[in-house]
Amino acid sequence: xxxxxxxxxxxxxxxxxxxxxxxxxxxxxxxxxxxxxxxxxxxxxxxxxxxxxxxxxxxxxxxxxxxxxxxxxxxxxxxxxxxxxxxxxxxxxxxxxxxxxxxxxxxxxxxxxxxxxxxxxxxxxxxxxxxxxxxxxxxxxxxxxxxxxxxxxxxxxxxxxxxxxxxxxxxxxxxxxxxxxxxxxxxxxxxxxxxxxxxxxxxxxxxxxxxxxxxxxxxxxxxxxxxxxxxxxxxxxxxxxxxxxxxxxxxxxx
Ligand SMILES: Nc1ncnc2c1ncn2[C@@H]1O[C@H](COP(=O)(O)OP(=O)(O)OP(=O)(O)O)[C@@H](O)[C@H]1O
Ligand SMILES: [Mg+2]
Numbered sequence: 001x002x003x004x005x006x007x008x009x010x011x012x013x014x015x016x017x018x019x020x021x022x023x024x025x026x027x028x029x030x031x032x033x034x035x036x037x038x039x040x041x042x043x044x045x046x047x048x049x050x051x052x053x054x055x056x057x058x059x060x061x062x063x064x065x066x067x068x069x070x071x072x073x074x075x076x077x078x079x080x081x082x083x084x085x086x087x088x089x090x091x092x093x094x095x096x097x098x099x100x101x102x103x104x105x106x107x108x109x110x111x112x113x114x115x116x117x118x119x120x121x122x123x124x125x126x127x128x129x130x131x132x133x134x135x136x137x138x139x140x141x142x143x144x145x146x147x148x149x150x151x152x153x154x155x156x157x158x159x160x161x162x163x164x165x166x167x168x169x170x171x172x173x174x175x176x177x178x179x180x181x182x183x184x185x186x187x188x189x190x191x192x193x194x195x196x197x198x199x200x201x202x203x204x205x206x207x208x209x210x211x212x213x214x215x216x217x218x219x220x221x222x223x224x225x226x227x228x229x230x231x232x233x234x235x236x237x238x239x240x241x242x243x244x245x246x247x248x249x250x251x252x253x254x
Contacts (some may be wrong), residue, residue: 002035004130004148008173009155010165011136014188016040017219018155019133020048020229021242027094027230032128034095043099045133046090050228055088056101061116081119096127121147136169150181151249153210158190160201167205182253184210186245210249213241 007019019036026034038045038053046053064081071080090097124130132149152173156166166185174180185205187194190212194202202209216238222229232239 002125002127002130002148003150004132005151005153006132006134006149007153007155008134008169009136009153009186010157010162010169013155013157013162013166014213015155016044016048016133017229017238018153018186018188018213018242019045019131021213021232021239022246023049023095023131024230024232024239025243025246026129026131028234030094033126034129034131035124035127036095036097037124037130037132038097038099039132039134041100041102041135043101046097046099047226048229049092049095049097050230051090051092051097053090053097053099055084056099057085057088057116057120058101060084060088064116078119081116082123085116085119085123147177148179148181151253152180152183153186153245154183154207155186155188158187158194158198158212160197163187163198163201163205167207170205170207182249183207184249186210187212189213189215211241211245213238213245 005019005022007015007022009015023034023036036045036049038056041058043053043056060081063084064077067080071077075083085098088098152170154166154170154173156162163185170183170185173183185202185207187198187202187209192214194212214237216232216236218232218236219229219238221227222232234240
């Protein structure tokens with residue numbers, strides 16, 4: 001069984017950054033295969049990880065619809081999609097990456113979507129860890145057949161409104177047809193001690209605070225230089241913070 005970590009949160013709060021730092025941490029632990037899933041239609045996880053992306057699953061689906069009746073060499077649809085999914089997989093040292101691309105579609109996409117979902121589930125179960133970078137919420141996942149999320153991190157900025165929004169995203173996610181394990185709030189680009197109104201809002205919010213991640217100059221620098229967050233020094237403040245968050249989450253889940 002895979003262990004799935006999903007990162008959600010309002011736009012620009014740091015989901016992709018935190019997902020990348022989780023991947024960096026899992027890579028350094030060398031404890032099993034990792035699948036990075038970019039579930040944001042506007043794929044950027046690959047850039048943060050310094051990986052070139054050519055195809056998304058959205059492209060596979062489009063192509064499948066186009067070639068519905070003329071698949072190569074009598075291949076059946078299931079086999080053909082499996083083959084195309086393999087082709088969209090980016091294989092890197094220590095992890096693989098798959099981007100979902102656009103997942104929205106009219107009703108006539110249903111058949112292809114279902115087929116793709118089935119194949120995705122089958123395929124992703126081969127990995128020990130799945131780290132998923134999402135759009136704000138995870139509504140797009142609810143249309144999947146089966147989906148376990150063992151650890152959900154809802155990222156917020158260090159503001160009252162931010163924390164409130166994270167609480168709403170959590171509520172929405174809880175209402176989806178997901179098999180949701182532990183869920184936590186993470187405040188990104190946070191000061192060492194949170195402003196009092198933010199602390200008060202956190203106490204009001206249903207999703208429990210796991211911890212905070214500080215603003216990290218190295219991340220700014222790496223982004224400007226187009227460098228992979230996977231090569232961020234191990235002792236970079238945000239990198240260390242994410243390592244600690246993962247450790248706390250694991251301790252809490254026993
Ligand atoms: N802890 C941090 N320290 C410094 N810069 C950060 C930190 N976290 C995120 N950033 C920067 O903030 C910006 C937004 O972060 P990121 O892209 O991870 O957010 P996001 O939630 O994935 O955004 P989107 O909703 O657009 O996908 C990026 O430029 C990123 O480099
Ligand atoms: Mg992002």
